[in-house]
Amino acid sequence: MIKNKNILISMQLCICLRLKALLHLLEEFFMKKAIIMASAIVLSSLSYVSAATAPTAATKPVQSWTCQDFLDLSETYRPTAVGVVQVINEKKHTDKDYLDVNGLETITPSVVTICTANPKASLPKAVKQATAKK
CATH class of the missing domain: 1.10.890.10 (HNS-dependent expression A)
Known part of the structure; x- marks a missing residue:
């Protein structure tokens, strides 16, 4: 029983570590996505401003x-x-x-x-x- 309990605990620990790693990857992905989206918004607003101020x-x-x-x-x-x-x-x-x-x-x-x-x-x-x- 103790042996099975140790295996169960080590499996739970392994799953927790994998979930933590997965969460870290998801955070990185969404952070990069947020940076890309923010960059796209800034660039599109800059192109709008430059188009609005373009010479006639x-x-x-x-x-x-x-x-x-x-x-x-x-x-x-x-x-x-x-x-x-x-x-x-x-x-x-x-x-x-x-x-x-x-x-x-x-x-x-x-x-x-x-x-x-x-x-x-x-x-x-x-x-x-x-x-x-x-």
Whole structure:
């Protein structure tokens, strides 16, 4: 009887230790899940804030951009914006169906200079002015 009682106690102890280990694993799992959920909530709120404070140039057609909209762009995207405006400007007046990509390297700094001097000016007019200087 004592032998069986010792076996029973050791089995109960083993079960208690396993339950304790299982509870510890569950706590870790739910803690990680809570951290992940909190991170997701914070990130989603940050993306909402950044979307709410994004520049309005992204929602306007490029033909109606001001020089300030252009200056707010990252420097890496400025030549692309100049190219798009240049194509739109030239399509209105000619049947030219190509873009002088190499010319963008010289026109873009001129557009930046013009726009820095007058941020409220129209971007298409600034591109036209820079193209005329070229």
